[in-house]
Amino acid sequence: MGVLLLRSLQEGFAYAVLAMGVYITFRILNTPDLTADGSFCLGMAVSVTVTVAGHPLLGLLLAVVAGAAAGLVTGLLQTKVGIHPILAGILTMTGLYSVNLFLTGGKSNVSAALAETLFQQWEEALGLTANQSKTLLPLFACAALGTVLSVYFKTRQGLAIRATGDNEDMVRSSSVNADVYKCLGLALGNACVALSGGLVGQSLSFFDAGYGSGMVVIGLASVIIGETIAGRRSVTAGLFSAILGSVVYRMFIALALKVELFPSYGLKLVSALIVALALSLPALKQWLGLRKIKRRERD
Amino acid sequence: MLTLEKVKKTFYPGTPNEKRALNGVSLHLEPGEFVTVIGSNGAGKSTLFNAIGGSFWLDSGSIHLDGKNITAWKDYRRAFDIGRVFQDTLKGTAPHMTLEENLALAYTRKAKKSLFAVSRRDREYFRSLLRQLDLGLEDRLKAQVGQLSGGQRQAVSLLMCTIAEPKLLLLDEHTAALDPATAEKVLRITVDLVAAGHITTMMITHDIQAALSIGSRTIMMDDGQIILDISGKEREEMTVEGLLACYSEASKKKLANDRMLLR
Ligand SMILES: Nc1ncnc2c1ncn2[C@@H]1O[C@H](COP(=O)(O)OP(=O)(O)OP(=O)(O)O)[C@@H](O)[C@H]1O
Numbered sequence: 195m196g197v198l199l200l201r202s203l204q205e206g207f208a209y210a211v212l213a214m215g216v217y218i219t220f221r222i223l224n225t226p227d228l229t230a231d232g233s234f235c236l237g238m239a240v241s242v243t244v245t246v247a248g249h250p251l252l253g254l255l256l257a258v259v260a261g262a263a264a265g266l267v268t269g270l271l272q273t274k275v276g277i278h279p280i281l282a283g284i285l286t287m288t289g290l291y292s293v294n295l296f297l298t299g300g301k302s303n304v305s306a307a308l309a310e311t312l313f314q315q316w317e318e319a320l321g322l323t324a325n326q327s328k329t330l331l332p333l334f335a336c337a338a339l340g341t342v343l344s345v346y347f348k349t350r351q352g353l354a355i356r357a358t359g360d361n362e363d364m365v366r367s368s369s370v371n372a373d374v375y376k377c378l379g380l381a382l383g384n385a386c387v388a389l390s391g392g393l394v395g396q397s398l399s400f401f402d403a404g405y406g407s408g409m410v411v412i413g414l415a416s417v418i419i420g421e422t423i424a425g426r427r428s429v430t431a432g433l434f435s436a437i438l439g440s441v442v443y444r445m446f447i448a449l450a451l452k453v454e455l456f457p458s459y460g461l462k463l464v465s466a467l468i469v470a471l472a473l474s475l476p477a478l479k480q481w482l483g484l485r486k487i488k489r490r491e492r493d
Numbered sequence: 494m495l496t497l498e499k500v501k502k503t504f505y506p507g508t509p510n511e512k513r514a515l516n517g518v519s520l521h522l523e524p525g526e527f528v529t530v531i532g533s534n535g536a537g538k539s540t541l542f543n544a545i546g547g548s549f550w551l552d553s554g555s556i557h558l559d560g561k562n563i564t565a566w567k568d569y570r571r572a573f574d575i576g577r578v579f580q581d582t583l584k585g586t587a588p589h590m591t592l593e594e595n596l597a598l599a600y601t602r603k604a605k606k607s608l609f610a611v612s613r614r615d616r617e618y619f620r621s622l623l624r625q626l627d628l629g630l631e632d633r634l635k636a637q638v639g640q641l642s643g644g645q646r647q648a649v650s651l652l653m654c655t656i657a658e659p660k661l662l663l664l665d666e667h668t669a670a671l672d673p674a675t676a677e678k679v680l681r682i683t684v685d686l687v688a689a690g691h692i693t694t695m696m697i698t699h700d701i702q703a704a705l706s707i708g709s710r711t712i713m714m715d716d717g718q719i720i721l722d723i724s725g726k727e728r729e730e731m732t733v734e735g736l737l738a739c740y741s742e743a744s745k746k747k748l749a750n751d752r753m754l755l756r
């Protein structure tokens with residue numbers, strides 16, 4: 195049981211960074227961005243290949259930069275070319291599949307088992323066990339990121355990103371170029387997603403070209419679970435409840451797998467169901483309300 | 494201050510839906526002028542404002558603001574000097590952000606450079622501005638704007654436009670969605686804010702009485718053209734009946750045109 199809890203914490207924190215990225219694009223920027231599947235894998239590819247080359251920290255930093263670039267591409271497709279947000283994300287995501295393979299020299303699997311990862315560097319430097327570093331490093335990453343982002347969204351730039359997601363017309367009429375802030379938000383969100391991919395890649399010591407599929411849904415599921423627990427309030431609360439949501443999501447999955455509620459390959463279906471169910475709650479409530487009225491009017 | 498020269502705009506040109514919305518509009522506004530704009534539905538009033546605000550590119554003609562040719566400027570760039578308020582009270586504010594955040598965003602273009610969006614000094618400034626509105630909003634800086642009433646939101650929208658000291662203010666039936674008492678109040682706030690900032694203003698309204706009593710000049714549009722432009726003594730002597738007669742004359746002409754087309 196203890197192992198189970200630890201594993202869910204480790205994964206929960208690492209994927210919480212993904213959840214915060216998804217929170218930025220879906221909730222703050224209010225745009226359905228599907229780039230995440232690609233940028234998660236991009237982060238993984240960059241982080242693992244650079245780790246193999248002997249620079250794990252640089253690998254993470256470059257993963258962030260690469261993710262931001264991917265988000266920027268989606269942003270430019272949306273704003274400069276006027277492609278529908280969903281399609282823009284799909285285009286970038288599809289293109290990234292090849293980009294990731296370019297990065298690994300065409301290999302769809304790369305192992306970093308022989309290289310030293312950031313996790314192992316932490317173990318040596320701080321005298322930690324493997325399990326401790328795999329918990330503490332992601333925890334540090336998501337706590338630091340959550341704090342920095344909370345502050346950032348109170349700055350003028352951050353405010354402009356939030357306003358762009360809330361009422362783009364109003365932003366333009368305040369003489370602020372909304373396109374710039376849309377791109378900035380998408381870059382920021384996907385930088386987080388890629389960082390998460392980079393962390394996961396180094397903690398597993400491998401890259402797999404298909405690993406990113408379904409990340410949007412997993413991120414959304416975490417965001418929604420977090421909101422269900424903590425409510426929808428400020429941006430700061432939203433970011434931290436995304437972390438909470440990610441951990442709870444992992445615990446739920448781990449428990450379900452433990453009691454063999456479903457086989458491990460059923461994971462993505464379950465994630466999709468969680469999101470679908472959560473998003474259908476308002477409609478369900480309305481339907482129940484209507485039924486009540488119908489019954490009352492019949493009597 | 495504002496000069497429009499032979500501004501033309503046709504929507505869906507070359508299709509059966511072709512619509513000549515602006516048909517060679519020329520107009521000149523002096524600094525500090527307050528022009529009320531009237532005309533029947535579909536006359537092209539909103540399209541004129543959209544042309545000035547940069548919602549679309551002109552087919553021909555030019556627009557100068559304060560000596561600068563802004564014809565090829567994008568909308569957000571023009572917004573630096575042009576404030577706009579619309580009939581839809583949801584259009585001017587971000588509903589899920591707080592009142593002070595909304596004001597801060599609007600103030601961004603003129604505020605001193607700072608890292609954080611809302612400084613303590615700004616907050617005091619916003620509070621003093623809101624106090625002038627006399628709607629009790631000065632105590633609700635942290636309230637989400639979506640929770641305010643339509644009238645309060647419209648007053649906030651006005652404030653957001655004037656906070657940045659625009660050179661031109663465009664009001665498109667901005668009191669039309671409000672109940673009569675609130676509309677009256679918002680109109681009074683409008684007049685006060687415009688007078689305090691000496692802002693050159695254009696206001697579209699369907700209230701002919703208000704169109705004559707507020708401001709210093711009145712223009713009437715019909716079929717994409719300015720068909721009446723009165724100020725000074727001529728305007729003082731104009732009556733509601735007189736303007737209504739112009740309306741019916743314009744629509745008569747239109748009717749005749751439509752008949753001609755049918756034949
Ligand atoms: N974006 C657009 N695309 C196509 N046609 C348009 C567009 N904007 C305006 N029009 C057309 O131009 C004409 C003028 O419309 P406009 O909105 O300017 O009228 P208005 O004078 O503001 O009327 P109202 O008093 O009803 O607001 C109308 O026939 C309208 O259908």
Ligand SMILES: [Mg+2]
Binds near residue numbers: 539540
């Ligand atoms: Mg109109």
